Amino acid sequence: MSVVTDPDVGLVPGPVHDRIAALSRAQGWYGWAGHAAPSVLDTVEFEYFALRNQAALLDISPMHKYRVTGPGATAMLNRMVTRDVRRIAIGRVGYAVWCDEDGMVIDDGTLFRLAEDDWRLCCQEPMLSWLADACVGFDASVSDESHSIAGLALQGPTSFAVLRAAGFDVARLRPFDLTDAAPGIMVSRTGFTGDLGYELWTGWDEATALWDRLWRAGTDLGLRAIGYDAVNIARIEAGFLTAGVDFQPVHAVERLHRGKTPLELGLGRMVDMAKGHFNGRRALAGPRRHPRSLLLRVDVEGFKPAQDALVYHRRRREVGHITSGVWSPTAKRNIALAHVAMPWARRHPPDLWAEIYTLQEGRWDRRMARLTPVKHSFYAPPRARATPPGLT
Amino acid sequence: MTRHDAIVIGAGVNGLVAATVLARAGLDVCVIEQSDRLGGMATLSVDDGPELAHLVHNLSPRVRRDIGLDPHRWPFRQTALPTVALDESGRHVIVTRNAVTFADGTAHPDARACLALTARLRRYGELLRMLAEAAPPGGDAPLASARGLRQILRLGRFGLGLRGLGRAEARRFLQVLLSNAYDLIRDDLPEGPLAGMLAADAVRGIAQGPRSPGTVFTLIHRYGHGGVAALPQGGMSAVVDALAQAARDVGCTLRTGVRATGIQLQDDRVCAVTTASGETLLTSRVLVGSGPRLAAELVGAGAFDIEAMRRIGRIRARGVAAKVNLRLDRMPDVPGLNADQLRGRLVFAPGADYVEAAFNPAKYGEMSDNPVIEAVIRDEGAIWLSAVVQYAPSDLNGGWSDAARAALARRTLATLGRAIPGLDARVRETQVIAPDAIAAATGAPGGHWHHAEMTLDQILTLRPANGIGRYAIGPRGLFLCGASTHPGGDVMGLAGRNAAREVLG
Numbered sequence: 001m002s003v004v005t006d007p008d009v010g011l012v013p014g015p016v017h018d019r020i021a022a023l024s025r026a027q028g029w030y031g032w033a034g035h036a037a038p039s040v041l042d043t044v045e046f047e048y049f050a051l052r053n054q055a056a057l058l059d060i061s062p063m064h065k066y067r068v069t070g071p072g073a074t075a076m077l078n079r080m081v082t083r084d085v086r087r088i089a090i091g092r093v094g095y096a097v098w099c100d101e102d103g104m105v106i107d108d109g110t111l112f113r114l115a116e117d118d119w120r121l122c123c124q125e126p127m128l129s130w131l132a133d134a135c136v137g138f139d140a141s142v143s144d145e146s147h148s149i150a151g152l153a154l155q156g157p158t159s160f161a162v163l164r165a166a167g168f169d170v171a172r173l174r175p176f177d178l179t180d181a182a183p184g185i186m187v188s189r190t191g192f193t194g195d196l197g198y199e200l201w202t203g204w205d206e207a208t209a210l211w212d213r214l215w216r217a218g219t220d221l222g223l224r225a226i227g228y229d230a231v232n233i234a235r236i237e238a239g240f241l242t243a244g245v246d247f248q249p250v251h252a253v254e255r256l257h258r259g260k261t262p263l264e265l266g267l268g269r270m271v272d273m274a275k276g277h278f279n280g281r282r283a284l285a286g287p288r289r290h291p292r293s294l295l296l297r298v299d300v301e302g303f304k305p306a307q308d309a310l311v312y313h314r315r316r317r318e319v320g321h322i323t324s325g326v327w328s329p330t331a332k333r334n335i336a337l338a339h340v341a342m343p344w345a346r347r348h349p350p351d352l353w354a355e356i357y358t359l360q361e362g363r364w365d366r367r368m369a370r371l372t373p374v375k376h377s378f379y380a381p382p383r384a385r386a387t388p389p390g391l392t
Numbered sequence: 393m394t395r396h397d398a399i400v401i402g403a404g405v406n407g408l409v410a411a412t413v414l415a416r417a418g419l420d421v422c423v424i425e426q427s428d429r430l431g432g433m434a435t436l437s438v439d440d441g442p443e444l445a446h447l448v449h450n451l452s453p454r455v456r457r458d459i460g461l462d463p464h465r466w467p468f469r470q471t472a473l474p475t476v477a478l479d480e481s482g483r484h485v486i487v488t489r490n491a492v493t494f495a496d497g498t499a500h501p502d503a504r505a506c507l508a509l510t511a512r513l514r515r516y517g518e519l520l521r522m523l524a525e526a527a528p529p530g531g532d533a534p535l536a537s538a539r540g541l542r543q544i545l546r547l548g549r550f551g552l553g554l555r556g557l558g559r560a561e562a563r564r565f566l567q568v569l570l571s572n573a574y575d576l577i578r579d580d581l582p583e584g585p586l587a588g589m590l591a592a593d594a595v596r597g598i599a600q601g602p603r604s605p606g607t608v609f610t611l612i613h614r615y616g617h618g619g620v621a622a623l624p625q626g627g628m629s630a631v632v633d634a635l636a637q638a639a640r641d642v643g644c645t646l647r648t649g650v651r652a653t654g655i656q657l658q659d660d661r662v663c664a665v666t667t668a669s670g671e672t673l674l675t676s677r678v679l680v681g682s683g684p685r686l687a688a689e690l691v692g693a694g695a696f697d698i699e700a701m702r703r704i705g706r707i708r709a710r711g712v713a714a715k716v717n718l719r720l721d722r723m724p725d726v727p728g729l730n731a732d733q734l735r736g737r738l739v740f741a742p743g744a745d746y747v748e749a750a751f752n753p754a755k756y757g758e759m760s761d762n763p764v765i766e767a768v769i770r771d772e773g774a775i776w777l778s779a780v781v782q783y784a785p786s787d788l789n790g791g792w793s794d795a796a797r798a799a800l801a802r803r804t805l806a807t808l809g810r811a812i813p814g815l816d817a818r819v820r821e822t823q824v825i826a827p828d829a830i831a832a833a834t835g836a837p838g839g840h841w842h843h844a845e846m847t848l849d850q851i852l853t854l855r856p857a858n859g860i861g862r863y864a865i866g867p868r869g870l871f872l873c874g875a876s877t878h879p880g881g882d883v884m885g886l887a888g889r890n891a892a893r894e895v896l897g
Contacts, residue, residue, distance in 0.1 A: 076694075101859065282660070
C-alpha cells in the first residue's frame, strides 16, 4: 500500500466505525488506506461461512473513489485503461486495469458508468494525481470522492433477500448493473467474493443509516458483519487479484522491474489492442508483448496453505513464488495464485512444486507440494449470475 | 490528395535542413510553413528591420556537407567579427580569436589568461561536438546491430577524445562541465568587461544567470564551432536562402502560408497532415519543427502516453531575450572605437556580477533594469543597430504591453548610452520584438532561443524531455526536428540533420 499512516494521527474511523466496533469481539483491526478496518470480528470461520452460506456485510468505504466527468471523460478513460470503455453501457460497471508507459500495471479497479460522460472509478491505490495527469489534453475533470462517498458490500447467497427485506427493488439487476435504488443510494451488483452480492454506495454521513437499515432487514436472513480475512479467502477462491499482494502497483515500487504487465497477470482479455492508443499500448505491442512470467491459478497438493512459498520446476530450479495461498473450505481444495517465470509457466507437463515450510510446535519442516495449474476460478457458484437471484 | 514520403512542419533552419537530408536519401519531401517566409526565428523581422538573429556562431559544417553544399564554403560570404567588450570609461576591449587588446591597441593585462580560457573552451567544444553531431546515445537498437555498433563506436571516439585532452585537462573538464560559468571565468579573470563579455556569452538566450549551475556547458556550447561570431553578408536571409536552395535542388517542395491543423493516424502510425485550407497531405512521416507541444496538439493528447504528456507540459521554455532594433540617422561616435571596431560585435556587460544582477529581476517576472546587450550596427542603405537584449522574460508581469515594450526600449537606450554617449539623439525608429511576439510569429515555445531551456536536465537524451530524446515521439512516423531537440538551436542546423538521420534509421 502506498498510503502512509501518520503516527500522530493513527488510523481514523470509517463511516460506520461505531457499528463495527460494537460488533468486534476479536478486536482485530488493520489499516486500510488510513482507516481502521476489521480483519476479523469474531472468528474467520464464522465470517467466511456467513459469506458463502448466508449474507455478509463489509464496509468498503476506504476504497479510493474518483469521479471523472466532462465531454471528454470517456475518451480520457479510454486512453488510460487497457479495455475499451466505450463498450461499458450507461448503468453498467466494468472491471479495468491501467498501465504506465512501459505497460506495467499501476492498479486495477471498477469503472461505474453513471451517465454518458459521468464515471466513477473505484480502486485500491491513491490515483488522484495520475488521473489529473491523464486529463491533460482532454475536456474532462476529476474529483476525489474517497471521503464523501461510502460503500457497503453485501455479499452472499441471501444478500438479495436482505436487500428485498430492506425495501430495495433490485430483482432485475444483472451482474455488473448499477441502479439508483433509493434517493441517494446507488446499488451495483458487484463484489470481491465471486458470489452473489451487491455494493451499496451512499453519502459518507448516510452510511450508518444504511448500515442499520440492512442490519435490521438481515436479522432473520443470517446477516453477519465480517472482516477482511474472510473476504480474502473468498477472493482467492474467485481468483481475484489484490494490489500489493498478487502484483506490485508499479507506482508504489522503487526497485526496477518489479512491475507486471496485464498479460503477465492473466488479464490479457482486458487488453484491447484494436481500440486505438491507450497508456502503455506501444510497450505492450512491442517489447512487452512476450510475458516474462505468468500469474497462475494452481491447485496445491496436500492441505498446508502455500502462502509465500517458493516455486520450483522439477523440484530443482527456482522459477517463481506463491503470492496468495489458502485452504478453500468450499472447494475443499488447497488453492493458490503463483507467479511463475517463462517458459516454465507454459511447460507441459508443468512439473511445478511449491516448497512449503511448516512450523508445528516448535519444529520447522519443509515439504514439496506438487502444483497443478487450473484454468478457471476455484469456486464460481451459478447463483452469482442468476437473474433474478435466488433468495437463499 | 497529394502524397509525400515525408512532411516537415515548419520551415525554420532545422526544418529546411531535415527536409534536405531526407530528400537526399531519395524521399519525396514537402515542407509546409504557416507564415509567408522561410527561416523561422532566424529571419523574423518587422518593417524591413534587422532579423531576429544577426550573427552566426555555430552553423555546422557537418550540416553543410549533409545537405550537399560545397564541402568547404557556404554559398554566402561571412565576415568574422571582433568582439568589443564595451566599457563606460572608454577602455573598450577588443577580442578576436588570437588576440585580446584594448581598443587603442595597447596590451591587455589579462590577454594571456583570457586566450588560455577561450582556447580551453574551444577544445571542450570540439569534444562535445562529437555528441552534438549524432542523436543522443541510447534507444532500442540492440548492441550487436549496425546502429548499436555505430553508437558504441561514437562513444568510443568520445572516450578517446576525452583521453586526448590529457589526464589533468580531462579531469579539469569533468570538474567544470556541470559547474557555473561565473566561477570558471572569475577563477582566471578579474571582474571587468572581459569577464562580463564571457558571462554574457554563457547565458545568451537562456533563462539563467552566470552563477546558475550548468552555464559552463552553455558557454562551451557557444565555442562549439570555434566561438567566432560571423556576420553573413545579406543577413540571416542569405543563410536561409542557401538552405532553401539546397532543399529545392534536391526536389523538396517548400510551401509557405500553409498551416497544419492536424496530423491523422491510422493504426498508431502517421498517415496524413491536414491544413487550414482543408487540404489533406498523405504521408507516413511527419517532422515537427516547433516542438513537442505543437506535435501533441496536432495529433491529440490521446495518441501519447500520460507520462509523455506530463513531461511535455513541464518542459521549461521561458524566453528571456528580446530584440530591440534602432534605426539611426548616422553611425554613432563611440569614444575610443574606430570605425571598423564599431562594426564589430558590441557586448555591453561591464562585469560578470552585472550579468548576474541583470538576471535577478527575470526570476520574478520583471525585465532587467540594466540589461545585457549584444549589438551589431550595420549600414546597408539604412543604418540599424540590432540588439539582443536580455533579460526580458516571456512571462513578464502584466504582459508585454506597449508600455512594457517602450520601457524595454528606454532601458536599452539608457544602457547602451553608458558606452555610446548621445545614442538616443541618433535614433529615428525603434522596434521591440519581445519573446511573446517571437512565440506568436514563429511558434517557438515561449519565444525561447532554443525552444527549450538549455539546462543539464534538458540536454542529450533528456532533450526536450525524458522518453522523447531521440527525435521520435508518440505514434510511429512522428518526429521532432527543431531546436527543442538535441543539440539545441542557435542557427546550427544539427537538430534537423540528426532528426532526419533518425527518420532514415
